[in-house]
Amino acid sequence: MADALKIGVAGLGTVGASLVRILQERHEMLATTCGRPIELIAVAARDRTKDRGVDLSKAVWFEDAVALASEAEIDVFVELMGGAGDPAYSSVKAALERGIHVVTANKALLAKHGIELAGIAEEQGALLNYEAAVAGGIPVIKALRESLTGNTVSRVYGIMNGTCNYILTKMEKEGLTFKACLEEAQRLGYAEADPTFDIEGNDTAHKLSILTSLAFGTAIAADDIYLEGITNISIEDIQAAADLGYRIKLLGVAQRTDSGIEQRVHPTMVPHDSVIAQVDGVTNAVAVESDILGELLMVGPGAGGNATASAVLGDIADIAKSRPGAQHVPAFGRPTTALMPYKRARMxxxxxxxxxxxxxxxxxxxxxxxxxxxxxxxxxxxxxxxxxxxxxxxxxxxxxxxxxxxxxxxxxxxxxxxxxxxxxxxxxxxxxxxxxxxxx
Amino acid sequence: MADALKIGVAGLGTVGASLVRILQERHEMLATTCGRPIELIAVAARDRTKDRGVDLSKAVWFEDAVALASEAEIDVFVELMGGAGDPAYSSVKAALERGIHVVTANKALLAKHGIELAGIAEEQGALLNYEAAVAGGIPVIKALRESLTGNTVSRVYGIMNGTCNYILTKMEKEGLTFKACLEEAQRLGYAEADPTFDIEGNDTAHKLSILTSLAFGTAIAADDIYLEGITNISIEDIQAAADLGYRIKLLGVAQRTDSGIEQRVHPTMVPHDSVIAQVDGVTNAVAVESDILGELLMVGPGAGGNATASAVLGDIADIAKSRPGAQHVPAFGRPTTALMPYKRARMxxxxxxxxxxxxxxxxxxxxxxxxxxxxxxxxxxxxxxxxxxxxxxxxxxxxxxxxxxxxxxxxxxxxxxxxxxxxxxxxxxxxxxxxxxxxx
The missing domain is CATH 3.30.70.260 (ACT domain)
Known part of the structure; x- marks a missing residue:
């Protein structure tokens, strides 16, 4: 069996704690599958005293994620802190600059700095994996980056925000107002205390911008997305949609047109008997239309500690199964120098x-x-x-x-x-x- | 850029011809994505004179697939002939014994000889990729083999035969008999002249046996599957199902139970408002339930020259992106020596x-x-x-x-x-x- 894959995890929230627990509980199973053990040797988080329900005694503790990324003797840096700024940005950059592979679930970071980070990864021969950043447990990054190689994509779209889909589903099924459903979502932990980022569509836009780059081979343009949230949707709309044979979903859509690429996030009516219309609650769904394969739809959990940890683990396992310096997998499907400029189609x-x-x-x-x-x-x-x-x-x-x-x-x-x-x-x-x- | 990946293709039917055309038309795009060009240098098919609409002038022609697999200076042997016997079996075996990677779309071959071939691949450090063998363009092999690493699967099930799903959908939508719908499927090329293998469930069983091995880490047991086809389904059943809020689908289901693993293929009633119930016509769908990720459903084209060629191309691209001898990806998710014996749960x-x-x-x-x-x-x-x-x-x-x-x-x-x-x-x-x- 090959040497152990040594990993460092920065961020020990819900996802980080899930990941650590799984790595420990399934240590042997993972070693069998990956052909080498995966060892957690370093962690970074702010509060050392907090009980996270996992044994961290064998890992070196860093208060500073950048220090972990810069100094620890690791093969993979796992970034689970979130946020487009620091310490996420500087730590990921520091790891890649050392030629250390990075796995991240951080959509905001990629939407803002993804191409720059991908460029560093390529130069250093490191992998930048981020399956968990879009649609949680749904392996849409892998599908676009690997399975669809050679295809020309015409449209990618999906339900990528569980909070919005939960609210819209509940409004429809129970005839309640937007406000009542939002409050229920907050009570159940499906919506943040400040839900703006979700219900105004920004979260979906971040995810969409990453899919757009992968699907169309263009630079990321997260600020160039037409955006409409769901706060304006009333029960009257939902009922009228139902009468007409439609359901309302918040979709992110990226589409190739003659004048450029359309990126838009808005409430959308989809035919009631379409598969995606049946995707309810916090579940996510992403569809990709391409010229050789045809249409592919993937449905699954879009968030949650375990589903996200599963996607992170899949990314780590891909690195464990490859050998150091052995793979050519550009982060956005093609080398950053071969990415085309993004040309926006006007709404x-x-x-x-x-x-x-x-x-x-x-x-x-x-x-x-x-x-x-x-x-x-x-x-x-x-x-x-x-x-x-x-x-x-x-x-x-x-x-x-x-x-x-x-x-x-x-x-x-x-x-x-x-x-x-x-x-x-x-x-x-x-x-x-x-x-x-x-x-x- | 790294050296070209040299491939040999055995079998130039619909899928083979599609693949050759795509490799030629998208030569440059593929080189960019994979970091090296993919060159078709050898082909094997019986009839050299047949016009397949593609330029084969640069490829060495072999009348015998086994000779191609044994002698040609290739990196990847692509087997698209089909059938569990020869020349598919001997040629794949010959290639793997030389340490040459194999990509195949051949479910019958894998259902019968998959574990033996996987063992040879492991010994020789070759990859055995077969995304196209199950559910055509749906990347379910990749999801099970890579994305779900570390998960314990409890159930995998799906609509894996387009012929049956077309017939059942048409019976329901148009109120026609099984016989009338089968004839229509034959007229449209969705069913063979002798449709037995599809409509009696054998095709689904082959595919299911492969998924079972991947999902549960067991040896393949294709002959140990409870089997019921759809010939017995009447319009009365379909209408009664509709009245009760169900639709009838031919499902292949593999499920972990206390007494072993259940593998079964039979007509199944699924709730009308479930996502899988909306999968109509020749489209396929596969769902996987696992303990960390949760439930994942993938819907897409299950057959057709292009969709199948796309899956084959994805497999070739994975090899192109890796470097010789650089990956540890056991064909059935874990080394063959670590596969558990299959213990059948009694029906x-x-x-x-x-x-x-x-x-x-x-x-x-x-x-x-x-x-x-x-x-x-x-x-x-x-x-x-x-x-x-x-x-x-x-x-x-x-x-x-x-x-x-x-x-x-x-x-x-x-x-x-x-x-x-x-x-x-x-x-x-x-x-x-x-x-x-x-x-x-």
């Missing part, structure tokens, strides 16, 4: 179907006027209907729901501006894009 | 829910008598109902449908024997097992 030129919900005062001719504005903008309608209650008070505003055939974002925005100028609208119009998964 | 001890459809003569007390036999065998019923038509002719037999809570196969079989002995049954009872995917 205005996005093509797709739209769901539009309008509240209007009950006045003769409104229906025809709305239809007219759509026609003026060359928007072809799949349906237009008035949602009426059993007893309709003429003084109450009426709800009109439109579903368009594929059209341009610019046309929809123009039509909405025209409709707004007519003066019969009550409140803001709701616009939700429709995404059609490939037919299975 | 009689299977536990699960059952759907039972009986045709009975219309006689007072039959209903109570059936319920009585169930109770005698400690079978708890979820529902029992009589399917009646709008106009029921008393002389016509009546259909009674039972759905049980989780019970034992042995109890169900005993109850059926008792019911049969009563003399009120018309024809054979239909029994379909219910499988519950983990709740997402």
């Amino acid at each position: 205005q030129s996005h093509e797709g179907g739209y769901f539009i919900r309008l509240k209007v005062v009950d006045r003769t001719g409104v229906f025809a006027n709305i239809a007219g504005h759509m026609a003026e903008n060359d928007i072809s309608l799949e349906s237009i209907m008035q949602h009426s209650k059993h007893y309709a008070d003429p003084a109450e505003p009426k709800t009109i729901i439109l579903v368009t055939h594929a059209t341009h974002e610019a046309s929809v925005r123009k039509a909405i501006v025209s409709i707004k100028s007519e003066g019969y609208l009550v409140g803001e119009p709701q616009v939700i894009r429709i995404e059609r998964p490939k037919d299975w | 009689q001890s299977h536990e699960g829910g059952y759907f039972i459809r009986l045709k009975v003569v219309d006689r007072t007390g039959v209903f109570a008598n059936i319920a009585g036999h169930m109770a005698e065998n400690d079978i708890s019923l979820e529902s029992i109902m009589q399917h009646s038509k709008h106009y029921a002719d008393p002389a016509e037999p009546k259909t009674i449908i039972l759905v049980t809570h989780a019970t034992h196969e042995a109890s169900v079989r005993k109850a059926i024997v008792s019911i049969k002995s009563e003399g009120y049954l018309v024809g054979e009872p239909q029994v379909i097992r219910i499988e519950r995917p983990k709740d997402w």
Whole structure:
């Protein structure tokens, strides 16, 4: 059996503690599978006195992750601290500069510094593995980086934030408001005390930016993503979607178009009988459409200490199974020098179907006027209907729901501006894009 | 850039021709991704004169695959001939004995000789890659062999035969008979002229036996699988399933139980709102339940020249990215000497829910008598109902449908024997097992 693989772990939160426990409990099984033992020889965390339920007596303790990465006699540096800044950034960089392999679950770090770090890894012949950074336990990085080699990807999309999917699922199944479902998610630990980063779509955007680079061979452009969160989604939207045969999901979508790459995160209506529509609760799902393989969909746990630790462990095992300096696996699928610049497709030129919900005062001719504005903008309608209650008070505003055939974002925005100028609208119009998964 | 990876391809059918075309058209892209060019230097096929739509002028032609595997100066032998016997077996063996890596899409070969071949590969430090052998383009081998390292798998199951799933989907959606749907599948090229191997479940069993070995670390036991095909499934079953909130799929299931490992292939009722129930047509799906990661489901194309070629290419690329002798990736996840013997769990001890459809003569007390036999065998019923038509002719037999809570196969079989002995049954009872995917 080959020499032990010596690892150092920085960050002993939920994921770090899970990982350490698994490495200890399954020491022998891992040695058999990997052909060599995996030894935890160093850890870094702030509070040395905290009981993490794992035995750390054999590991050298560093208060400073950068010191661990710079000094410890390790083969792999495992970064589980999180955050785009320090100590995550400096410690990962320090490890790679020494030619030490890095495994990280840190999406924010990669979204911001991924290409720079990948470049250092290549120069030093080190691996930079980050399966856990996107969609937790779902092996989507491996699929894009390894399985799909040779394919040209046309679209990658998915449900990548468990908090949002939990809230949307609960709103639909129990008819509760966004606020009530968010509070329940917070109670269950599925949402942070400050949930902004999740519910506004930033977390999904970070993950999407990494997938985009892998899928299209471009530099990461995490700040160049069209972003809409789910705070604006009402029960009325969810019910109207259901009536029309759709469900609402927060999707991250990256798509190759004639004018560049579209990266967008927004609430999306997907057909009710599509596979991805059935993905409920905190579960994640990622789909990749490519020209040789066709469409691949992967569904699994997107977060949680164990699922994330499992992905980290898979990355460590890949290194254990390879031999030092033995592999050519560029972090983003191709050498950083061969990555193409990211060219953003403007959101205005996005093509797709739209769901539009309008509240209007009950006045003769409104229906025809709305239809007219759509026609003026060359928007072809799949349906237009008035949602009426059993007893309709003429003084109450009426709800009109439109579903368009594929059209341009610019046309929809123009039509909405025209409709707004007519003066019969009550409140803001709701616009939700429709995404059609490939037919299975 | 490192030296070219030299490959020889044996078998130039649909998959082989697709692979050769892709290797030529994407030569540069592959060299960038893999860090070295991939060169096709030798091919073997029977008919040299046949036009396969690809340029083979630069490859040395072998009439004999074994000669190619034994003599050609290649780094990788790609076996795409199929069949458990020769020339597939001897050529793969010859290549591995020379220490040459092998990539194959041949499930029958692996189901029969996989462990022997894996042993030779290990001795010689060669890789034996076979992503395309199970579920076509779905990277389930990679997920089990690499991503799930360290996990203990409890169940793996899936839709692994496109022909059967196409037929069952079409029967449900269009209300056509099994025979009509099979003929349509044959017309579209989704079913062979002799479809026995697919529709009787043997193809699924081969694939399942490979997944079982990878998932549970046991020797392959392809002949030790409980097998039931779909020829017996009627529209009545499908409609009754739909009424009860289920869909019928041909699943291969391998499951860890107290008494050993259950391997079974049979028509299965899955809840209508489960993700796997939405997998239609020729699409495949494989789910893996493990203790650290949780449940992972992968959906994608299970067959077809391009999807299969994509999986083969992924396997070749993995070798191209590694360096000769540089990796320790045992073919079945652990060294063959560390594989455990397969211990079969008896089908009689299977536990699960059952759907039972009986045709009975219309006689007072039959209903109570059936319920009585169930109770005698400690079978708890979820529902029992009589399917009646709008106009029921008393002389016509009546259909009674039972759905049980989780019970034992042995109890169900005993109850059926008792019911049969009563003399009120018309024809054979239909029994379909219910499988519950983990709740997402």
